[in-house]
Amino acid sequence: MIIVALIILLSLLVIWTWINRLFMPRLPQPIRNLPHDKEVTILVPLRNEERNVVDLLTSLQALTYKNLSFVFLDDHSKDKTYSLLKHHSKKLKQVEIICGKPLPKGWVGKVHACHQLGQRATGDYFLFIDADIRLEPNTIEQALTLMNTEQVGLLSGFPRFPTTTWLSQLLVPMQHVVVLLHLPLFKANRTIEPAFTAAHGAFMLFTKETYEQVGGHKTVKSSLVEDVHITRAVKQIGKKACLANVTDSVTCQMYETNREVWKGFSKNIFPGLGRSIPLVVFLTIFYLAVFVAPLPLAMYGLVKGSILFIIPLLLTWLVRLIIDVFTRQDRFLWLLMPFAALALLATMYYSMYLGLKGKGFEWKGRRYT
Secondary structure: OHHHHHHHHHHHHHHHHHHHHHHOOEOOOOOOOOOOOOOEEEEEEEOOOHHHHHHHHHHHHOOOOOOEEEEEEEOOOOOOHHHHHHHHOOOOOOEEEEEOOOOOOOOOHHHHHHHHHHHHOOOOEEEEEOOOEEEOOOHHHHHHHHHHHHOOOEEEEEOEOOOOOHHHHHHOOHHHHHHHHHOOHHHHHHOOOOOOOOOOOOEEEEEHHHHHHHOHHHHHOOOOOHHHHHHHHHHHOOOOEEEEEOOOOEEEOOOOOHHHHHHHHHHHHHHHOOOOHHHHHHHHHHHHHHHHOHHHHHHHHHHHOOHHHOHHHHHHHHHHHHHHHHOOOOOOHHHHHHHHHHHHHHHHHHHHHHHHOOOOEEEOOEEEO
8 A cells, every 4th residue: 555655665764864974073172272273264255245244253252172274265246245244254364265266157156156165265174154153152163073073074964944934934044854864874974985075154163184185175166065066076086075054053034025035045956966967857757756745645635534544644744843943943934844845846956957958057246058
């Protein structure tokens, strides 16, 4: 019976999700008397980020690690980003603000900005963060402790995502769902196999040696999903990378409007799938069967008074609840899982349409094909 098979599949997904999360380490408490002799350079590209500058700098000023330097790059902003940076960064020590060079042909804007930042970094570690990132005071100590424990060349993690708009509540938390559901984290964090890779570009901490050996962001100059591709490159040179649960220490307010959510996800999904139509078809069937179908089945079960048809929705919610609790997501969004899956599929198909029709992907006033 199909309903029984669906219940078995969802039960296996519950078990898989529960086990898989165990291989994503949280940022630990820093080791006692952690030396501060290693310099960490924090590198931030900014383009039209006036709404984030003040809160970003306030967050960075509160960091407790002693040996920090900062480089900010204003990437041809048309708002007050640069003036706000100049005014509010005075409390930071070892700070440099640079203006980005014109975007060369064949480069993605953010990648080119990060490339320029990497050239100005002076530390033993390079931490690339986005302007919408907020760090807890001891984040650097925690990250260095985990890097040293795991002996990795790159540490990344998906932040906690506060959400405000209805589309962000549906789509943004699905980043955690996709990783914990589809990526075997034992393989991702315990091997150097490039196929098992995920990263989040808003929080990327490299050792200087690793960043330089991999060729920096120049290696992935044309990538719209540079975070994943540079992590694969790290593994290809024999270095380990760690995808950590950083949600206790790193927060990201990704989008403020539904339009930004739609454009941001449309830019990343199809390129992130390797522009693979078969993979799009598989994910469509999988998400419709596992996360969407349980809702009408439960409604049918309520009408007919059959608990058997309600169980799939309960299991779907349980999968999502495990992930949301683990990643400190906003309360009760797990109840929206069927609608979140539909929204993700809709965005995926729009992203595929843009890619196949050659219309390109637009972000921050630039268009990429």
